Amino acid sequence: MTFINYASREINCKIVYYGPGLCGKTTNLQHIFDSTAPQSRGKLISLATETDRTLFFDFMPLELGTVRGFKTRFHLYTVPGQVFYDASRKLILKGVDGVVFVADSQEERMDANVESLYNLEENLQAQGYDLMKLPYVLQLNKRDLPNIIPVEELTAELRRKEEPIVEAVASTGAGVFDTLKAVAKQVLTELRKG
Protein backbone atom coordinates (compact mmCIF):
# COMPACT_ATOMS: atom_id res chain seq x y z
CA MET A 1 0.00 0.00 0.00
CA THR A 2 1.66 3.22 -1.13
CA PHE A 3 1.88 5.87 1.57
CA ILE A 4 2.41 9.48 0.67
CA ASN A 5 3.52 11.69 3.54
CA TYR A 6 3.26 15.40 2.82
CA ALA A 7 4.93 16.41 6.06
CA SER A 8 8.23 14.78 5.32
CA ARG A 9 7.36 14.75 1.61
CA GLU A 10 7.91 11.02 1.29
CA ILE A 11 6.43 8.28 -0.83
CA ASN A 12 6.66 4.84 0.78
CA CYS A 13 6.18 1.78 -1.40
CA LYS A 14 6.39 -1.93 -0.63
CA ILE A 15 8.29 -4.29 -2.93
CA VAL A 16 8.30 -8.03 -2.27
CA TYR A 17 10.94 -10.45 -3.59
CA TYR A 18 9.32 -13.82 -4.18
CA GLY A 19 10.67 -17.15 -5.44
CA PRO A 20 11.58 -20.73 -4.51
CA GLY A 21 13.88 -21.65 -1.65
CA LEU A 22 17.57 -20.73 -2.15
CA CYS A 23 16.87 -18.79 -5.36
CA GLY A 24 18.69 -15.69 -4.06
CA LYS A 25 16.02 -13.35 -2.69
CA THR A 26 17.98 -12.51 0.45
CA THR A 27 21.16 -12.23 -1.62
CA ASN A 28 19.45 -9.56 -3.73
CA LEU A 29 18.66 -7.55 -0.62
CA GLN A 30 22.08 -8.15 0.86
CA HIS A 31 23.72 -6.80 -2.29
CA ILE A 32 21.50 -3.70 -2.27
CA PHE A 33 22.33 -3.19 1.39
CA ASP A 34 26.07 -3.59 0.82
CA SER A 35 26.12 -1.30 -2.22
CA THR A 36 24.13 1.66 -0.98
CA ALA A 37 25.32 4.51 1.18
CA PRO A 38 24.28 4.15 4.83
CA GLN A 39 22.34 7.44 4.67
CA SER A 40 20.17 6.01 1.85
CA ARG A 41 19.08 2.90 3.64
CA GLY A 42 18.01 1.61 7.02
CA LYS A 43 18.96 -1.61 8.72
CA LEU A 44 18.64 -4.94 6.97
CA ILE A 45 16.43 -6.95 9.28
CA SER A 46 16.64 -10.70 8.69
CA LEU A 47 14.33 -13.04 10.48
CA ALA A 48 16.26 -16.20 9.66
CA THR A 49 16.98 -19.62 11.11
CA GLU A 50 20.35 -20.49 12.60
CA THR A 51 21.34 -21.85 9.22
CA ASP A 52 20.52 -18.53 7.56
CA ARG A 53 17.34 -19.68 5.89
CA THR A 54 14.67 -16.97 5.89
CA LEU A 55 12.13 -17.82 8.54
CA PHE A 56 9.65 -14.97 8.19
CA PHE A 57 11.06 -12.13 6.09
CA ASP A 58 13.99 -9.84 5.40
CA PHE A 59 13.25 -6.15 5.47
CA MET A 60 15.17 -3.10 4.38
CA PRO A 61 14.03 0.49 3.83
CA LEU A 62 15.78 2.17 0.91
CA GLU A 63 15.66 5.77 -0.23
CA LEU A 64 16.06 6.14 -3.98
CA GLY A 65 16.02 9.91 -4.37
CA THR A 66 13.59 12.75 -4.89
CA VAL A 67 10.86 13.01 -7.46
CA ARG A 68 8.87 16.25 -7.69
CA GLY A 69 10.06 17.17 -4.22
CA PHE A 70 9.03 13.84 -2.72
CA LYS A 71 11.60 11.46 -1.25
CA THR A 72 10.90 8.01 -2.65
CA ARG A 73 11.32 5.35 -0.04
CA PHE A 74 11.00 1.67 -0.86
CA HIS A 75 10.39 -0.96 1.77
CA LEU A 76 11.99 -4.11 0.40
CA TYR A 77 10.80 -7.46 1.72
CA THR A 78 11.66 -11.04 0.92
CA VAL A 79 9.48 -14.03 1.68
CA PRO A 80 10.69 -17.40 3.02
CA GLY A 81 11.04 -19.59 -0.05
CA GLN A 82 10.65 -22.98 1.54
CA VAL A 83 7.32 -24.59 0.64
CA PHE A 84 6.14 -25.14 4.22
CA TYR A 85 6.30 -21.43 5.10
CA ASP A 86 3.33 -20.64 2.90
CA ALA A 87 1.27 -19.01 5.65
CA SER A 88 4.08 -16.49 6.22
CA ARG A 89 4.43 -15.76 2.50
CA LYS A 90 0.76 -14.93 2.26
CA LEU A 91 1.01 -12.42 5.12
CA ILE A 92 3.99 -10.62 3.64
CA LEU A 93 2.16 -9.94 0.38
CA LYS A 94 -0.36 -7.77 2.24
CA GLY A 95 -0.15 -4.19 1.05
CA VAL A 96 2.34 -4.97 -1.72
CA ASP A 97 2.98 -2.40 -4.48
CA GLY A 98 5.34 -4.40 -6.67
CA VAL A 99 6.68 -7.94 -6.91
CA VAL A 100 10.01 -9.33 -8.10
CA PHE A 101 9.96 -13.04 -8.88
CA VAL A 102 13.48 -14.41 -8.50
CA ALA A 103 13.77 -17.56 -10.58
CA ASP A 104 16.62 -20.03 -10.09
CA SER A 105 18.07 -20.71 -13.56
CA GLN A 106 19.41 -24.18 -12.69
CA GLU A 107 17.77 -27.09 -14.49
CA GLU A 108 16.99 -28.99 -11.32
CA ARG A 109 15.13 -25.99 -9.87
CA MET A 110 12.70 -25.53 -12.75
CA ASP A 111 9.89 -27.39 -11.04
CA ALA A 112 10.45 -25.33 -7.91
CA ASN A 113 10.23 -22.13 -9.98
CA VAL A 114 6.95 -23.18 -11.56
CA GLU A 115 5.50 -24.22 -8.23
CA SER A 116 6.58 -20.99 -6.56
CA LEU A 117 5.17 -18.83 -9.35
CA TYR A 118 1.87 -20.64 -9.14
CA ASN A 119 1.99 -20.14 -5.37
CA LEU A 120 2.60 -16.40 -5.89
CA GLU A 121 -0.43 -16.06 -8.12
CA GLU A 122 -2.54 -17.99 -5.64
CA ASN A 123 -1.36 -16.00 -2.62
CA LEU A 124 -1.84 -12.69 -4.42
CA GLN A 125 -5.36 -13.72 -5.23
CA ALA A 126 -5.95 -14.62 -1.59
CA GLN A 127 -4.98 -11.04 -0.70
CA GLY A 128 -7.22 -9.64 -3.43
CA TYR A 129 -4.50 -8.84 -5.99
CA ASP A 130 -4.08 -9.89 -9.57
CA LEU A 131 -0.53 -10.51 -10.79
CA MET A 132 -1.56 -9.32 -14.24
CA LYS A 133 -2.30 -5.85 -12.84
CA LEU A 134 0.58 -5.48 -10.39
CA PRO A 135 4.00 -3.95 -11.13
CA TYR A 136 6.07 -7.07 -11.68
CA VAL A 137 9.56 -8.12 -12.77
CA LEU A 138 10.93 -11.57 -13.55
CA GLN A 139 14.57 -11.99 -12.54
CA LEU A 140 16.48 -14.97 -13.91
CA ASN A 141 19.13 -15.49 -11.26
CA LYS A 142 22.31 -17.59 -11.06
CA ARG A 143 23.22 -17.05 -14.73
CA ASP A 144 26.85 -17.82 -13.86
CA LEU A 145 26.26 -21.48 -13.04
CA PRO A 146 27.07 -24.25 -15.54
CA ASN A 147 23.81 -26.20 -15.52
CA ILE A 148 21.41 -23.41 -16.41
CA ILE A 149 18.37 -23.40 -18.68
CA PRO A 150 18.53 -21.02 -21.68
CA VAL A 151 16.79 -17.67 -21.19
CA GLU A 152 14.29 -18.39 -23.99
CA GLU A 153 13.14 -21.57 -22.30
CA LEU A 154 12.81 -19.94 -18.89
CA THR A 155 10.94 -17.05 -20.46
CA ALA A 156 8.53 -19.36 -22.25
CA GLU A 157 7.83 -21.22 -19.04
CA LEU A 158 7.75 -18.42 -16.47
CA ARG A 159 6.71 -15.21 -18.19
CA ARG A 160 3.16 -14.28 -17.30
CA LYS A 161 2.68 -11.00 -19.15
CA GLU A 162 4.91 -8.38 -20.74
CA GLU A 163 6.95 -8.01 -17.56
CA PRO A 164 10.62 -6.98 -17.82
CA ILE A 165 13.01 -9.91 -17.61
CA VAL A 166 16.41 -9.34 -16.01
CA GLU A 167 19.29 -11.79 -16.06
CA ALA A 168 21.20 -11.72 -12.80
CA VAL A 169 23.94 -13.12 -10.64
CA ALA A 170 22.82 -11.81 -7.27
CA SER A 171 25.94 -13.09 -5.51
CA THR A 172 28.08 -10.68 -7.54
CA GLY A 173 25.38 -8.03 -7.84
CA ALA A 174 24.91 -8.36 -11.60
CA GLY A 175 21.35 -7.41 -12.55
CA VAL A 176 20.30 -6.68 -8.97
CA PHE A 177 19.88 -2.92 -9.40
CA ASP A 178 18.42 -3.36 -12.89
CA THR A 179 15.73 -5.50 -11.32
CA LEU A 180 15.04 -2.99 -8.58
CA LYS A 181 14.93 -0.17 -11.08
CA ALA A 182 12.51 -2.05 -13.33
CA VAL A 183 10.04 -2.72 -10.54
CA ALA A 184 10.41 0.70 -8.87
CA LYS A 185 9.75 2.41 -12.18
CA GLN A 186 6.54 0.48 -12.66
CA VAL A 187 5.37 1.31 -9.12
CA LEU A 188 5.99 5.03 -9.65
CA THR A 189 4.36 4.92 -13.06
CA GLU A 190 1.28 3.42 -11.39
CA LEU A 191 1.21 6.43 -9.07
CA ARG A 192 1.42 8.75 -12.02
CA LYS A 193 -1.51 7.06 -13.70
CA GLY A 194 -3.56 8.17 -10.71
Add this chain to the structure above:
Amino acid sequence: MLECFAAFGEDDPRRSGENKTTEKRFTFSGLTPEAFGFSNQSPPFVLASLIFKQKVVLMADTPLLLREQQYHQIKAILARLRMDSAAKVVFLIDKDGQEIASQGEIGNLDTTSLASLAAGNVAATGGMAQLIGEKEFPTLSHEGERESIHISVIGRLLLIVVFDERSSLGLVKLRSKQVSQQLSVMVDEISKTEFQDEDPFGEITEEDIDSLFQ
Protein backbone atom coordinates in the same frame (compact mmCIF):
# COMPACT_ATOMS: atom_id res chain seq x y z
CA MET B 1 3.62 20.97 11.12
CA LEU B 2 2.16 20.11 7.78
CA GLU B 3 1.43 16.50 7.25
CA CYS B 4 -0.47 14.43 4.81
CA PHE B 5 -0.50 10.73 4.23
CA ALA B 6 -2.28 8.97 1.46
CA ALA B 7 -2.57 5.36 0.64
CA PHE B 8 -4.08 3.02 -1.85
CA GLY B 9 -6.32 0.65 0.00
CA GLU B 10 -8.90 -1.96 -0.73
CA ASP B 11 -10.17 0.12 -3.62
CA ASP B 12 -6.86 0.06 -5.43
CA PRO B 13 -7.66 -0.88 -9.05
CA ARG B 14 -4.59 -3.12 -9.01
CA ARG B 15 -6.51 -5.34 -6.68
CA SER B 16 -9.16 -7.71 -7.82
CA GLY B 17 -11.41 -10.43 -6.51
CA GLU B 18 -13.79 -10.39 -3.62
CA ASN B 19 -11.97 -7.74 -1.63
CA LYS B 20 -12.28 -5.21 -4.37
CA THR B 21 -15.09 -2.81 -3.71
CA THR B 22 -14.84 -0.04 -6.24
CA GLU B 23 -12.66 1.25 -9.02
CA LYS B 24 -12.34 4.60 -7.25
CA ARG B 25 -8.86 5.72 -6.31
CA PHE B 26 -7.56 9.04 -5.15
CA THR B 27 -6.41 11.62 -7.58
CA PHE B 28 -4.99 14.92 -6.61
CA SER B 29 -4.58 17.98 -8.74
CA GLY B 30 -2.09 19.93 -6.64
CA LEU B 31 -1.55 21.48 -3.27
CA THR B 32 -4.37 23.98 -3.58
CA PRO B 33 -6.63 24.62 -0.60
CA GLU B 34 -9.72 23.80 -2.62
CA ALA B 35 -8.27 20.52 -3.71
CA PHE B 36 -7.98 19.54 -0.08
CA GLY B 37 -11.47 20.68 0.65
CA PHE B 38 -10.42 23.55 2.92
CA SER B 39 -12.20 26.85 2.76
CA ASN B 40 -10.33 29.87 1.53
CA GLN B 41 -10.68 31.54 4.92
CA SER B 42 -8.04 29.26 6.38
CA PRO B 43 -4.42 30.45 6.48
CA PRO B 44 -2.31 28.98 3.68
CA PHE B 45 -0.14 26.82 5.89
CA VAL B 46 -3.22 25.19 7.26
CA LEU B 47 -4.74 24.89 3.83
CA ALA B 48 -2.03 22.58 2.66
CA SER B 49 -2.09 20.62 5.82
CA LEU B 50 -4.38 17.79 5.02
CA ILE B 51 -2.58 15.31 7.16
CA PHE B 52 -3.78 11.85 6.53
CA LYS B 53 -5.70 10.13 3.86
CA GLN B 54 -5.97 6.40 4.00
CA LYS B 55 -8.32 3.63 3.15
CA VAL B 56 -9.21 1.91 6.39
CA VAL B 57 -11.53 -1.05 6.66
CA LEU B 58 -12.67 -0.52 10.20
CA MET B 59 -16.30 0.27 9.82
CA ALA B 60 -17.70 0.90 6.41
CA ASP B 61 -15.45 -0.06 3.54
CA THR B 62 -14.76 3.56 2.63
CA PRO B 63 -11.57 5.62 2.44
CA LEU B 64 -10.32 7.41 5.50
CA LEU B 65 -9.31 11.04 5.41
CA LEU B 66 -7.50 12.41 8.41
CA ARG B 67 -7.19 16.16 8.66
CA GLU B 68 -4.72 18.19 10.62
CA GLN B 69 -7.02 18.71 13.56
CA GLN B 70 -7.74 15.01 13.80
CA TYR B 71 -4.06 14.21 13.48
CA HIS B 72 -3.31 16.49 16.41
CA GLN B 73 -6.13 14.88 18.37
CA ILE B 74 -4.50 11.52 17.79
CA LYS B 75 -1.13 12.91 18.84
CA ALA B 76 -2.76 14.31 21.97
CA ILE B 77 -4.33 10.95 22.77
CA LEU B 78 -0.95 9.25 22.35
CA ALA B 79 0.76 11.87 24.52
CA ARG B 80 -1.82 11.36 27.24
CA LEU B 81 -1.44 7.60 27.02
CA ARG B 82 2.30 7.92 27.28
CA MET B 83 1.97 10.03 30.40
CA ASP B 84 -0.75 7.94 32.06
CA SER B 85 1.05 4.69 31.42
CA ALA B 86 4.53 6.06 32.24
CA ALA B 87 5.68 4.69 28.88
CA LYS B 88 8.81 5.58 26.92
CA VAL B 89 7.31 5.68 23.45
CA VAL B 90 3.83 5.29 22.00
CA PHE B 91 3.18 4.64 18.30
CA LEU B 92 0.17 4.34 16.09
CA ILE B 93 0.89 2.40 12.92
CA ASP B 94 -1.20 0.61 10.35
CA LYS B 95 -1.29 -3.15 9.94
CA ASP B 96 1.02 -2.95 6.92
CA GLY B 97 3.71 -1.42 9.11
CA GLN B 98 3.46 2.25 8.13
CA GLU B 99 3.88 4.70 10.96
CA ILE B 100 1.04 7.21 11.42
CA ALA B 101 1.96 9.07 14.63
CA SER B 102 4.30 8.71 17.58
CA GLN B 103 5.01 10.31 20.94
CA GLY B 104 7.87 9.95 23.38
CA GLU B 105 11.58 9.41 23.69
CA ILE B 106 12.28 8.34 20.10
CA GLY B 107 16.01 9.12 20.24
CA ASN B 108 17.91 6.65 18.09
CA LEU B 109 15.06 4.16 17.99
CA ASP B 110 14.68 2.72 14.48
CA THR B 111 10.97 3.41 14.18
CA THR B 112 10.70 2.17 10.59
CA SER B 113 12.03 -1.27 11.48
CA LEU B 114 10.02 -1.39 14.68
CA ALA B 115 6.80 -0.59 12.81
CA SER B 116 7.55 -3.22 10.17
CA LEU B 117 8.37 -5.91 12.73
CA ALA B 118 5.35 -5.06 14.89
CA ALA B 119 3.11 -5.40 11.84
CA GLY B 120 4.79 -8.73 11.00
CA ASN B 121 4.34 -9.84 14.57
CA VAL B 122 0.63 -9.04 14.58
CA ALA B 123 0.17 -10.63 11.16
CA ALA B 124 1.86 -13.83 12.36
CA THR B 125 -0.11 -14.08 15.60
CA GLY B 126 -3.28 -13.19 13.69
CA GLY B 127 -2.55 -16.12 11.40
CA MET B 128 -2.13 -18.39 14.42
CA ALA B 129 -5.40 -17.08 15.89
CA GLN B 130 -7.28 -18.02 12.75
CA LEU B 131 -5.78 -21.50 12.77
CA ILE B 132 -7.26 -22.15 16.20
CA GLY B 133 -10.59 -20.59 15.30
CA GLU B 134 -10.08 -17.10 16.76
CA LYS B 135 -10.61 -13.96 14.68
CA GLU B 136 -7.43 -12.38 16.03
CA PHE B 137 -5.56 -11.75 19.27
CA PRO B 138 -6.49 -8.19 20.20
CA THR B 139 -3.40 -7.57 22.34
CA LEU B 140 0.19 -8.80 22.37
CA SER B 141 2.80 -8.29 25.06
CA HIS B 142 6.53 -8.92 25.03
CA GLU B 143 8.34 -8.51 28.32
CA GLY B 144 12.08 -8.08 28.43
CA GLU B 145 14.49 -7.67 31.33
CA ARG B 146 14.26 -3.91 31.15
CA GLU B 147 12.25 -2.89 28.08
CA SER B 148 8.86 -4.25 27.10
CA ILE B 149 6.33 -3.80 24.32
CA HIS B 150 2.56 -3.93 24.37
CA ILE B 151 0.56 -3.96 21.12
CA SER B 152 -3.20 -3.44 20.79
CA VAL B 153 -5.02 -4.16 17.56
CA ILE B 154 -7.58 -1.46 16.75
CA GLY B 155 -9.20 -2.48 13.49
CA ARG B 156 -6.61 -1.76 10.79
CA LEU B 157 -4.41 0.15 13.20
CA LEU B 158 -1.93 -0.98 15.83
CA LEU B 159 -1.22 0.89 19.03
CA ILE B 160 2.29 0.14 20.29
CA VAL B 161 3.55 1.07 23.74
CA VAL B 162 7.22 0.70 24.63
CA PHE B 163 7.85 0.85 28.37
CA ASP B 164 10.47 0.01 30.98
CA GLU B 165 10.67 -0.61 34.72
CA ARG B 166 9.14 2.80 35.42
CA SER B 167 5.81 1.28 34.37
CA SER B 168 4.13 -2.12 34.51
CA LEU B 169 2.33 -4.37 32.06
CA GLY B 170 -0.90 -4.08 34.05
CA LEU B 171 -0.89 -0.30 33.88
CA VAL B 172 -0.01 -0.24 30.19
CA LYS B 173 -2.75 -2.77 29.40
CA LEU B 174 -5.34 -0.79 31.32
CA ARG B 175 -4.44 2.56 29.78
CA SER B 176 -4.08 1.11 26.27
CA LYS B 177 -7.52 -0.43 26.53
CA GLN B 178 -9.06 2.91 27.48
CA VAL B 179 -7.28 4.67 24.64
CA SER B 180 -8.13 1.92 22.14
CA GLN B 181 -11.80 2.61 22.66
CA GLN B 182 -11.19 6.33 22.21
CA LEU B 183 -9.15 5.79 19.04
CA SER B 184 -11.69 3.36 17.69
CA VAL B 185 -14.48 5.92 18.09
CA MET B 186 -12.26 8.54 16.49
CA VAL B 187 -11.38 6.42 13.48
CA ASP B 188 -15.08 5.70 13.12
CA GLU B 189 -15.70 9.45 12.93
CA ILE B 190 -12.78 9.95 10.57
CA SER B 191 -14.06 7.25 8.26
CA LYS B 192 -17.17 9.36 7.73
CA THR B 193 -15.05 12.20 6.34
CA GLU B 194 -15.80 12.69 2.68
CA PHE B 195 -13.22 11.31 0.33
CA GLN B 196 -12.15 13.49 -2.55
CA ASP B 197 -10.84 11.92 -5.67
CA GLU B 198 -7.56 13.72 -6.25
CA ASP B 199 -4.26 12.81 -7.84
CA PRO B 200 -0.97 14.06 -6.37
CA PHE B 201 1.25 12.49 -8.98
CA GLY B 202 -0.54 13.02 -12.24
CA GLU B 203 2.20 15.40 -13.30
CA ILE B 204 5.16 13.10 -12.72
CA THR B 205 6.95 12.51 -16.00
CA GLU B 206 9.02 9.62 -17.30
CA GLU B 207 12.06 11.88 -16.89
CA ASP B 208 11.27 12.45 -13.23
CA ILE B 209 11.19 8.72 -12.65
CA ASP B 210 14.32 8.10 -14.72
CA SER B 211 16.19 10.76 -12.77
CA LEU B 212 15.96 8.57 -9.67
CA PHE B 213 18.12 5.96 -11.33
CA GLN B 214 20.85 8.12 -12.83
